[in-house]
Amino acid sequence: MTSMYLDLIRIRFLMMLAYRVNYYSGIVIYAVNIGAYFFFWHAIYGDQEAIRGFTLAQMTTYVAVTWMARAFYFNNLDREIANEVRDGSVAIQFIRPYNYLLVKLFQGFGEGLFRLLLFMTPGLVVVCLIFPIELPRDPAVWLLYAVMLVFSFIINAELNLLTGMGAFYIENVDGLLRMKRVFIDLFSGVLVPIALFPGWLAALSEWLPFQAIAYLPSAVFTGRSTGDEALAAIGLQAAWAVVLIIPIMLMWRAARKRLFVQGG
């Protein structure tokens, strides 16, 4: 059983290697994004020391780390599921003795691992050379961050499974998927740290699962959350990872009965 899932990760790794142009263009896109945000924040800070407790160095580190983390947890599971449902190839998934959603999750993990090793790590080294970034010195923070990254992946993947399954109910889910992506990028704190949100929006995002994907781990990594606060952040992530299983199970059970295989 486990060997099957390990193999799924391996295969996805191989598939990512098969498309090298995607890999190189991904590096360029991320580098451009990080660079653009660096100059953007640089301009905003001007002569100011700090904005809402964020120093420019912290902000730069936050941006770089958050985007690098995004490389790991981001995947297109939602689109993959939607496409498979739409073109009917999901039928093939049902003739295999495995759980479709788990398989998707592990494929996403294979993709994430690929980008973590061949993308995030070298990327972070390059970014550190170019921009003034402060990495934590405490190894415990690194360890904490690694655990939180895994949760980021799980929560993001769960949200992707949920929206992807929308394809069982709606004929064209493109709009839904795009909306979800914007929501995640905004409310997870990739675009702007949640600490800079206006009060009511910050309060709202604390009740949404999105901040658990990027903001919480980055806050720990940049040293804004420490000690008990950091542990509470992990607890919150774990809670969301578990809670999200419920709607997934419900939706999956209903979707099984609704399945309508396109193309006869």
Next chain:
Amino acid sequence: MQPAIEVHELRKTFKVQRNREGLAGALRDLFRREYVEVTAVKDISFTIPQGEICGYIGENGAGKSTTIKMLAGILVPTSGTVRVAGYVPWRERERFVRNIGVVFGQRSQLWWDIGVIESFRLLRKVYRVPMADYRRRLDELVERLQLGDLLNRPVRKLSLGQRMRCELVASLLHNPSILFLDEPTIGLDIVVKTEIREFLIRLNREHGTTILLTTHDLQDIEALCSRVIMLDDGRIIYDGGLDELKTRWSRGREIRLQFGEQVALERLERLTADLPGASWQAGRDMTAVLRVPADVNLSDALARVVGSGVDIRDIKFMETSTDEIVREIYKSGSASGAERLVGAT
């Protein structure tokens, strides 16, 4: 011995979105959708014993694929019962599918971007096939389907014929007792078709694999199947042997005669007047066709014509092909023809 497949009063209804016409309709669709129910399979029942090769035929949209998908555990039936290899397919799906192999002619179950052998290795793990069994089966299948040098190529670089042979291997690695084939020979050339047919016959004979296949190519049916189930508009209109189907629906045999002179139709008709059911039809260029029902002795009919002293240059015998028979049945529709057929079995 329990039957391989048991289907009772099986029904599948889909809810299909209906788009209203015009801009006003589209706007109304935006807020409240209208749905129509479409019944693809209408209360069908049949039983297939172990080790049988059964053909499942019907026009596009007759409900063949929907049935196969319910039997394979992909779709959940609206009502009725299904038991395949002793399982209720959709309920115990993960355990059930270890016993079946499925090939969709129009859909690949191999991973598109990686070498064929990588797909096989992954499938071995998915089905938890022991290494020794896997090696033995793979060797056997690779040799029979002559795949040797294809194994390292990515699937996207295979021709359709090569891919289809790989699909067969993929569906058989875990040694299933039942094999579902949904249009396995679609788009293949005659050489590959023949190879695949021979392979399936041998598989059935040596491993006793039960095979249910849908096809539009009736030569598949003639080469493989002892039994045919014919579907029309979600209902079974024929279930029985292929030979029976032929004799019941065949319009008999035709003898095409080429004469050396102009022969009047009345003269010909007089020759066979005492044969019940024999009929003549004049063709172009001094030809005529004699139709003889299946129960009339062919030599009797021929003796009457040849012995009459008419100048005959050429004689051709023709049998109604299965294609023609099936086309005839489709054309006549399910209503009257169907009752006749079902009543006959």
